[in-house]
Amino acid sequence: MMILVTYDVNTETKQGRKRLRHVANLCVDYGQRVQNSVFECSVVPAEFVELKGKLADIINPELDSIRFYLLGKNWQNRVEQMGNNDSYDPDKDVLLL
């Protein structure tokens, strides 16, 4: 299934900037960055649970927020794009380099 992850991490302090870096790195592990702090991750349910667990360990729940949008299996129909786009479809695109 496809999930959309967006985050807002408070970067006023040094620890905050560190958390942001860690959250970003973790999201890169699981998916592709489609915009700043917006990631699309094609995962199986187990990986989704794993990702949530890891993110929960990083963030400060009082200052930061993360949202997950579950786009499901037929997610291609639920996404429209306007303007500049260099993303790939992890399920269907031919990854030919």
Next chain:
Amino acid sequence: MRKLLNTLYITQEDYYLSRERDNIVIKQDGKIVNRFPYRIIENIICFSYLGTSPSLVQLCNENNISLSFLTPTGKFCGRFVGMTNGNVLLRREQYRIADDDIRSIEYAKRSLLAKISSSRKYVLRFKRDHSGKIDESLFNNVDKELLKSIELIKQVKDKDSLRGIEGNAANTYFRVFNDFVLVNKDVFQFNGRTKRPPLDCVNAMLSFGYSLLTNECQSALETVGLDSYVGFFHTDRPGRASMALDLVEEFRSYIVDRFVFSLINKKQVSNKHFDIKENGSVFLNDKGRSIFIKEWQNRKHTEVVHPFINEKVKLMLLPYVQAQLMAKAIRDDLPSYPPFMA
């Protein structure tokens, strides 16, 4: 059913593969070209010469991503295989069957029946779809002879005669190959099957396609824990993935031949997509290869109903389903091996 993950093809000769955390990172002159999380990939096929970093090899091994190397013309060089999957008892039984001519010939007969009947289905289907444009009497003759081979295989008692019948059936089937070409007939002349090296455009594409298919079959077998080097029909030879070749027989016509002729007949390839070497060998060039792979990858996702398990599966999961059925038959969970009947 298992999810069909994506395949990463590296065709640029100066691309280098490396790892960054959980990402496969593709670099050119040290600069990052692209990156993909390993979780969306199950197969990496490199046509490049630079190779990969050891740490990426480790990532692939740990996560059962198959990593194969081919020359730019599609000749198979080798693949990295991680920890062997599955059960050693399964493999022992596989070796016992391979050593036992009476048991192994049953598997071989079934695979070849499937092969010839799927060739025959393609011949009949082509005749039906393009009647009027083709020499129908040739198609009818070939159909009759293939039918005869099918009957012969059912009665055969030893592997040598089986090889003979199979060879005859293949030659019969190749006789209609020229008629499978409806357009650009001067470019796509087929004068018998030639390999190592292929000597015409049709053979170049067939070889390339069989090479990709063999690779798929080999990973399918290894995923279920079978030894891809010990076959029931193909004999042992150092470096030859005999079991993978056994499995390929069931799909040659259904997956590769149909695909190649549809590329030709839809005019997706033409003479400018091939290179001819001094010794007369013909290969797909960069442009041709990338068209081939793109269409191949699209074809992989076509859904078909598997007649035995009666479930909708993506085309490239068929070798995997067959490998599973093979493992079940070897384990005696199935009374006999059900080959893929298109």
